[in-house]
Amino acid sequence: MTLRINKLSKTYPNGVKALDNLTLEIQKGMFGLLGPNGAGKSSLMRTLATLQNPDEGTIYFEDIDVLNNPMTLRKTLGYLPQDFGVYPKMSAMDLLDYLATLKGITSRKDRNNLIQQVLEITNLYGVRKQFVDNYSGGMKQRFGIAQLLLNNPKLIIVDEPTAGLDPAERNRFLNVLREIASSNIIIFSTHIVDDIKDLCNDMAIMNGGKILKKSKPSEATKEIENKIWIHNCSREKLEEMEQLHIVLSSKYNEDNSINIRVYANEQPAEYFIKATANLEDVYFIALKNHHQA
Amino acid sequence: MFLTILHFELKYWLKNWSFYIYLSVFFVMALLSMAGAAGAFGEGTASTDHIANSPLSIYNFTKFFNKFLLFLLPAIVGSTIYKDFKSNFNNILFTYPFSKTNYLFAKFLSSFIIVSIITIFVELGLFLGTKIPTANGAQLLPFDALPYLQTYFIFLIPNLLLFGTVVFVTVLISRNIYVGFISVILLWLLSEIVLRIAGIESLTSFLLEPFGNNATQSITRHWTLSEQNTLPLVLQPIVYYNRLVWLFASIIIFTIGYRWFSFSQNLLH
Numbered sequence: 001m002t003l004r005i006n007k008l009s010k011t012y013p014n015g016v017k018a019l020d021n022l023t024l025e026i027q028k029g030m031f032g033l034l035g036p037n038g039a040g041k042s043s044l045m046r047t048l049a050t051l052q053n054p055d056e057g058t059i060y061f062e063d064i065d066v067l068n069n070p071m072t073l074r075k076t077l078g079y080l081p082q083d084f085g086v087y088p089k090m091s092a093m094d095l096l097d098y099l100a101t102l103k104g105i106t107s108r109k110d111r112n113n114l115i116q117q118v119l120e121i122t123n124l125y126g127v128r129k130q131f132v133d134n135y136s137g138g139m140k141q142r143f144g145i146a147q148l149l150l151n152n153p154k155l156i157i158v159d160e161p162t163a164g165l166d167p168a169e170r171n172r173f174l175n176v177l178r179e180i181a182s183s184n185i186i187i188f189s190t191h192i193v194d195d196i197k198d199l200c201n202d203m204a205i206m207n208g209g210k211i212l213k214k215s216k217p218s219e220a221t222k223e224i225e226n227k228i229w230i231h232n233c234s235r236e237k238l239e240e241m242e243q244l245h246i247v248l249s250s251k252y253n254e255d256n257s258i259n260i261r262v263y264a265n266e267q268p269a270e271y272f273i274k275a276t277a278n279l280e281d282v283y284f285i286a287l288k289n290h291h292q293a
Numbered sequence: 294m295f296l297t298i299l300h301f302e303l304k305y306w307l308k309n310w311s312f313y314i315y316l317s318v319f320f321v322m323a324l325l326s327m328a329g330a331a332g333a334f335g336e337g338t339a340s341t342d343h344i345a346n347s348p349l350s351i352y353n354f355t356k357f358f359n360k361f362l363l364f365l366l367p368a369i370v371g372s373t374i375y376k377d378f379k380s381n382f383n384n385i386l387f388t389y390p391f392s393k394t395n396y397l398f399a400k401f402l403s404s405f406i407i408v409s410i411i412t413i414f415v416e417l418g419l420f421l422g423t424k425i426p427t428a429n430g431a432q433l434l435p436f437d438a439l440p441y442l443q444t445y446f447i448f449l450i451p452n453l454l455l456f457g458t459v460v461f462v463t464v465l466i467s468r469n470i471y472v473g474f475i476s477v478i479l480l481w482l483l484s485e486i487v488l489r490i491a492g493i494e495s496l497t498s499f500l501l502e503p504f505g506n507n508a509t510q511s512i513t514r515h516w517t518l519s520e521q522n523t524l525p526l527v528l529q530p531i532v533y534y535n536r537l538v539w540l541f542a543s544i545i546i547f548t549i550g551y552r553w554f555s556f557s558q559n560l561l562h
Contacts, residue, residue, distance in 0.1 A: 051387060070556075
């Protein structure tokens with residue numbers, strides 16, 4: 001099972017280049033798409049979900065030519081948009097029943113079984129009779145997962161689903177995702193590095209409409225092993241440090257000093273201490289390289 | 294899929310109290326208008342030499358109610374398409390495996406059926422207004438279904454279809470319900486302008502006045518009082534040509550909206 005994205009480009013009428021000759025191949029499993037806001041993640045996701053057309057390029061899912069046969073893809077697609085709502089004053093049960101019919105499940109019995117199943121997976125069975133427009137943010141996102149599962153999709157696209165969730169809701173949501181990731185491709189976009197670390201077996205970092213790096217999270221951190229250094233410096237020194245070294249991130253301590261993380265092949269100075277590389281370092285290195293290029 | 298969406302939208306309206314309010318208001322207004330004209334509320338309310346349910350009188354009543362019915366169109370036809378955008382449900386729905394044809398036709402037809410049902414209650418109200426026990430029998434003709442059917446199928450329904458299509462397409466394109474209201478007023482103004490420029494007795498205005506009233510009244514305008522009270526509604530061929538012109542216009546407007554619309558539209562950010 002493979003999703004092949006080839007040389008995808010899209011420039012909006014206002015001149016923003018959202019996708020820039022983007023090529024990407026995604027295999028079965030949980031794929032994380034990491035990038036800052038405005039990187040083009042949503043544009044890519046919406047294009048994959050057949051909600052907008054690129055100017056150039058092709059997308060193939062298995063043997064489906066997605067851009068020319070959007071309807072064929074939709075039959076096997078599950079999509080959770082970044083921003084969605086539902087009709088007011090309708091319960092999860094009633095909405096899912098309508099949506100399941102729209103996904104082509106005509107038998108009432110099949111529908112009822114399926115709805116019960118997706119409500120249980122998403123932990124919404126207890127609140128199935130409540131109006132979805134009264135749900136909390138986390139419940140609404142899980143409803144979004146419930147609806148996308150209705151056609152047993154092979155390609156699942158979830159666009160920034162953890163944005164705005166509190167930590168408990170976020171964990172519950174990620175657990176639901178983990179549960180459904182078995183025999184399909186799940187593409188998951190986020191600007192939160194921890195989401196990827198906790199969940200994905202493959203990932204890409206995106207910015208400026210381009211893929212900056214594609215790698216397995218574990219391999220990506222292995223590549224920069226022994227190249228991450230930390231130093232605790234005063235606030236006044238930060239600027240100097242940034243000029244001298246590749247400073248990836250800086251965090252304030254309680255005494256107003258700053259811990260900086262630096263990327264370098266060799267120990268940059270004797271006061272630097274070697275640190276364990278993490279995925280956040282990978283992310284910032286990719287973004288830094290892109291900004292310099 | 295067409296039937297699924299149609300059924301869902303019809304059920305949505307039939308379970309919505311606003312449908313019953315619209316329906317009751319039009320029914321009661323029509324009933325009281327007819328009853329009043331038939332002297333049911335005493336001599337002072339009606340001129341006694343007019344027959345209240347003559348074909349021309351029924352026509353005049355429906356012509357009056359037609360204007361008010363137009364303002365149901367944004368509320369019903371417009372909102373049926375608008376609610377998908379307003380709720381942001383379209384972001385999910387438009388990735389579902391149904392076709393644009395099924396979606397647009399089911400959305401339009403369901404809302405138009407609802408408007409047609411409310412319109413039936415105008416005719417029903419007019420008819421039952423003649424049955425009020427206190428009505429003056431001398432101001433009433435025996436029941437005849439034809440003028441009710443004529444006004445419903447030749448005037449009200451085609452007019453609502455035209456304005457309904459305009460509202461549907463403008464809301465579809467603008468994704469804004471208020472533009473739907475404005476489009477009703479603009480089309481109405483346009484018809485007034487046509488009348489002023491072409492003059493009420495010209496062939497142009499017979500054909501291009503969108504309600505078909507000018508073509509009809511070109512005959513009835515010259516009727517004497519006793520003719521107004523007794524004659525059936527004479528519909529000359531020009532009335533049917535007018536209806537055809539605007540039916541064709543409705544189809545063209547719908548086609549423009551259909552061609553323009555796509556599930557794949559740009560997100561500007």
